[in-house]
Amino acid sequence: MTKTYRIGAIGYAHSHMIGNIRAFADCKGRVEFIAAADVKPKTPTEIDGPGTRIGDLHATAKEYGFKLYDDYEKLIDECEMDIALVCCENAYHPFVSEKLLRKGIHVVLEKPFAASMAGALRMARAAREGNAEIIINWPTTWTPSVRLAKQLCDEGRIGKIFKFAFRNSESLGPLGYGQKVTEAQKGGEWWHQHEVGGGALLDYCCYGACLSGWFTEEKPVGAYGLTANFDSHYGNAEDYANILIKYPQSVGLLEGSWTTVNSGVSNGPIIFGLKGTIVCTRDGKVEVYNTRHTSKPDEIIDPPPLPEGRDGLGKEVLHHLDTGEPLHETLALPLNLQAMSILDAGIRSAKSMKMEPVEDAFWCIGPDE
Secondary structure, three states, X not given: OOOOEEEEEEOOOOOHHHHHHHHHHXXXXXXXXXEEEOOOOOOOOOOOOOOOHHHHHHHHHHHHOOEEEOOHHHHHHHOOOOEEEEOOOHHHHHHXXXXXXXXXXXXXXXXXXXXXXXXXXXXXXXXXXXXXXXXXXXXXXXXXXXHHHHHHHHOOOOOOEEEEEEEOOOOOOOOOOOOOOOXXXXXXXXXXXXXXXXXXXXXXXXXXXXXXXXXXXXXXXXEEEEEEOOOOOOOOOOOEEEEEEEOOOOEEEEEEEOOOOOOOOOOOOEEEEOOEEEEEOOOOOEEEEOOOOOXXXXXXXXXXXXXXXXXXXXXXXXXXXXXXXXXXXXXXHHHHHHXXXXXXXXXXXXHHOOOEEOOOOHHHHOOXX
């Protein structure tokens, strides 16, 4: 008999919660939505409507039938769940997730893993103690061009990789998509509060931190971080960040910006090899360059669709839980611990203004992880 999974939603700080719920709703007949609650923000929010935590909480409750709780801890105590979707502030991921994991409830987190390596390790230990799983969602995992680019690299189409580059698409910040928000109100939202894990570094450099390790198949050694606040002085979190990663035989170049009107060129990922370059384009294609001194790609490829039955977050998670087959590598714990170690080093480097080591933290968890 096919199992039906009971799902709760906790934390509406990140607007991606709506997309994650929809991804599980696509698994028709396989899920039951149980309850939802926000996590109390550091500063009471003053904004409402689509794309805000209050608006999204009530919209999803109405659409999917969640029972609303004022206290997420009471929800955890009272509701029987198989899976919890968690989209609270980055720094609150450990506090919310530990209790769920120790109860044996699988946690699907929206990227990034946490606000620090210490927080990520706390969750990893809790998952082991509760025999539950942490699954970190990345929108790029569901981008066919990224999957094809990795396949072409694995096939040796551009030779040995020596550089990986990725930056976010043009963005004026998480509250720059039509919400009617004053600067004072923006400053009161967690996105612009460094102490709860706000800022462009964690929000956007995280993508490249995960993908660079996946493409290069190397463990990072060290990282340089640079942060700046160009246009968001109502908050204390950066609105621009760079991380340069040193791998043993390659480098990663990551950029995150809340101040970019238009990128002008492809955001990538762009992968440089000793025999050529692969570019994921803005229109979802993959370009392969193997000829020197030309602006035209040798090949432009339309990526095939993602594997049927595993072409979305909900389907992938349920397939994994049903069959025991491994998750897509970008969603699983090992690569995400590595990505978090890069972000942690980048944050430390931005403060010290020197390269910071990326410690291999797996020994802190134990040999079974």
